[in-house]
Amino acid sequence: MNVSKESRDFLDRLSVYLFASGKNEKEIREVTGELEDHLHEAEKKGKSVEDITGLTAKQYMDQIAKEMPFDKMGVFKYALVLIFGAIAFYVMGDAINGTMDYSWIIIIGLPVMVLLYGVMVAKLFKYTAEKVLSKKKEFTLLILLAGVPLAGMGGVVFLDQFIGVTTVSLGTTGRVIGFVLCAFILIGVSIWSKSLIMILLPILVFVPQYYIERTSWSEETQLMMIAMVFPIGFMISLGISILQMWRKERRQVA
Known part of the structure; x- marks a missing residue:
């Protein structure tokens, strides 16, 4: 249905707000779809978004969010995907480096940091x-x-170096199995989220790191280069993912 750019932007922002508030995706589509119908009819009469809602954008978003139930299972699902994706990325790096030794600080600290993020x-x-x-x-x-x-x-790794005691340690077979499982998890998360970032990020981070560690550069130079790899790899992955989403959005609008 054709609505003005102002109305379309408001509907998109409302969807993001409700999703970030832990609301069910299906219910969000129903709410925004119904509102889109009202906006379409109102625009024919020369009315704006605030004329229809009777509130400011923030007030209306808050009101709708309070009226909708919290999607506990949906939030739990996304939390699990986030945790497993982050752990898979972290463990894959360790598998490549050949050091899969973990203390309770790492085992507990990593999921906690992921959830906070x-x-x-x-x-x-x-x-x-x-x-x-x-x-x-x-x-x-x-x-x-x-x-x-x-x-x-x-911070977690720094704390682990001082007071961490190895609780779980995997050998060569464990590292191979861990690497394969992590690869499948990251691919699965990418397919589920319809985003390339969880596939691109490990490639752009771990492949350069692997070759940097095998150069004849000094240890200080290697550490400096490796420290630069993650933010650069993240930026490239994020940029490609945003471009992918933008193209998808343009096709939907067209």
Whole structure:
């Protein structure tokens, strides 16, 4: 159904806000679909979004969110996918490096940091949905947030080096099996999320790291180069994924 750009932007922002608030995807589509019908009819009479809602964008989003039930199973599903995806990425790196030794600090700390990151992402999505921000500002906020898991995991690893005691240790066979399982998990997450980032990120991070560690460079140079690989790989993966989503959105609008 054809609606103005203002109405389409509002519907998209409402969808993001409700999703970040833990609402069911099917119910979100029903709510936004019904609102789209009202907006379409209202625009014929020269009315705006606020004329229909009777509230500001943020007030209306809050009101709708309060009226809809919290999708516990949906949130649980996304939390599991997020945790398994992050753990698979982390463990795959260890399998490649040949050091799969884990203490309780790592076993507990990694999932906790992932969940905290997920909560922060949801908060950011709600913030960007309730305010009209430029794409540049949204992208900047997303990049800044991307540094959170890196810093968090750095803290967990730092703590592990001082007080961590190895609880789980895998040999060669375990590393091979772990690598294969992690690869399947990352591919599965990418297919499920319809995004390339979980496939691209390991390739862009671990392949350069593998070759850097086998160069004749000094240890300091290798560490510096490896430290640069993750943010660069993340930026490239994120950019490709955003481009993929943008093209999909353009096709839907067309």
